[in-house]
Amino acid sequence: MADWPRLLSALRPGWRGLPMPAVMLAPEAPPLVLDPSDAAPAKARRYLTDRFRELGHDDDYVGRLVVTELVTNSYKHVGSGHIIVRIFPDAREPLTVIEVWDESRALPVVQGEDDDAESGRGLLLMAQLVHDWGVRLLNEEGKITWARCAR
Secondary structure (H helix, E strand, O other): OOEEEEEEEEOOOOOOOOOOHHHHOOOOOOEEEEOOOHHHHHHHHHHHHHHHHHOOOOOHHHHHHHHHHHHHHHHHHOOOEEEEEEEEOOOOOEEEEEEEEEEEOOOOOOOOOOOOOOOOOHHHHHHHHEEEEEEEEEEOOOEEEEEEOOO
């Protein structure tokens, strides 16, 4: 179970990001480059389904939810520039890494639980389903939001 007080306080504006494991470097992973549009999440889901099949995964439900949430956040909160998605196996653990790059350095904000809210629960839900996730700022070149899922 996630340590919600630590997680929620860590992902507030101005926070510098969760550490990203060194195994996240996978130059052989073919990227998907998306324009920020209403079609971006669906294209990312198709890419994920294809990549999971190539990697021998039977179930892509959690992966589709993760890539939809991360791409939608990039599209809705950045809205310009390209979005780049990469999916590859973790080199050290039996996990699959999903990375989404966008040009903004603004960190994603995990909203607290609110039964009346009509949106804003995606990262909270995603955090319950993945092994771990975080954000890596890339100097002046945006950020990568990543999640690691069971294979």
